[in-house]
Amino acid sequence: MLPKVLSKDRFADFVARLLGGGRVFAPVAKGPQFAFAEIAGPDEVSRIRMDYDISILPPKKLFMPQRETLLTFKDKGPEGVRAEVKSQPTAILGVHPYDLHAIATLDAAFSKGARDAYYLAKRGATTLIGLNVKAPANENQFAADMNAIDPPAGGYDLFLTDLGDRYYVEISTGAGEALADDDMFTPAGAGDHKGKRAYDAAKAAHFTRKLPYDTRYLPELLDVSYDSLIWEAAARRCFSCGTCTNVCPTCYCFDVLDKLSMDAHSGTRERIWDSCQLEGFAVVAGGENFREERPSRLRHRMFRKGKYIFERTGRTGCVGCGRCITHCVAKISILEAFQQIADQVGA
């Protein structure tokens, strides 16, 4: 499908069009930072910050909420147990390329084996409107190294690039095509294509590479660094707080817990975010803890990000968004770790 152009004069109309199809989430200011929040109606369009640098939490929370109901039960079950697979049409506006890559990773992870009905139902009802970003939000980002500064093929419905007074609109799906089938969109001309090229050239210049090697070697470099002392060194500062996994767009470990209602007979079985960094994550009955030491937990996270998820899904387990570094009170850096492992072999 050929790219189109959306004049910024018509941006509010575009959002109204999205609102006609269901809920709309977009980046808005949250203190000095940004968050994906629901845009309740056309009068809230002015809240949308298409100039946001990065959101605190990734859009993952819309497909895999921090807490969601898997089942409801009556009379303590097992009769009368019902699955609560729910979704509602939702558009997410303004998703940066690295977060689109992360969503593609989650799509692959939740499509494996038993295929997760809860995630896939929400994801299937979602329209993704990506947004190009010209420069890294901060020094912690290394999305270029993770090949995540351009959107993944097929990983969005529409993808917008800000060309000043207008958006250059790339279309990747039938849903995107239907959305762009309106007179607010005009065919992109030579000047628009040139503008997009210039944007991407500037982007490539701003997103410098920070790893000394091509990430295709990352899984193997991690493999030979399994016994390295760098995990020990970094983990010395770690509080095992789990913030890094909570803000990560590709972390999806969870716990399953029952919640009883006031009547003490009915209730819900819920899935909540969990973290491999928490001390009790791998404890079994009897108290044995299979990742008791902090370095082993830190290493596990970094191996999941740089190796395991990729090996399982064929998609990157880390998109280089830098959130885990930015929000870590101990300033533990996965980027630094990925840099240091190169020395393990060369030294």
Added chain:
Amino acid sequence: MTQALKENPPLVSAYLPRAAKIVEKRKLTDGETWFRFTFPDAQGVKYLAGQFMEVSLFGIGGAPISICSAPGQRDDLEMCVRAVGDVTRAMHALNVGDTLALRGPFGNGFDMDTVAGKDLLFVAGGLGLAPCRSFILDALTRRGQFGRVTILYGGRTPKDLLFRDDLAVWAERKDAEFFVTVDRPDADWKGRTGVITTLFRQVAKSDPARTAAFIIGPPIMFKFAVLEALGRGLGKTNIHCSLERRMKCGLGMCGHCQIRNVYVCQEGPIFSYADVIRLREGI
């Protein structure tokens, strides 16, 4: 759409359990109770030795529990449960006629056909006898398909010994060697005393290349028993064990059971010792 999304979302939740009815319940020790379940939906169940079920008591939670009955396509299954926490204690309080929820079977299990013709050495420690019993019952049911069958079992005290009816039957069988030991005897105990590795002395020499060992028990017992098996010349790929991990889904999703890049709930819990070494974080 990304490739992964091209299929339609599944309509049913993988978290929906089946109702199972307790048709028999027997206290085996102070802490362990044996249950036999059938399925009111009359669909039966098919499983391999070494597989497990996720037991749910709604309002309390879930727990992975090994199937301890002989494998195959059946109408019922059995479990032996040690009361250690919320779910397992609540299970002990259930009675015959009560229903609870099961998901599964989960895990790779072990196809005993792959060791047909071999000598079999079973080494079970403590509660490890529960999963191990599924292997043993299978071997004894189709006894002719295997070489020599040897069963070693160790418990802490005589009171802790599980499945005493089975133990008596195994001790009587002429076509199987059975040895049991306890760490700490009581006044009435007339059998062997000592840790399970001492039983290896009783095991007749066999061709290590034609022997398969199944060592199932607590990690500490596995570590020592595996040395004995290796000492007898058994290959690392011919020694099998069952690994325990925290499990919340059984579906390869929640991450709790992960050892490096292996999900124990799916690719395990039965691993060869060669795999355990490769995993490094295994035992």
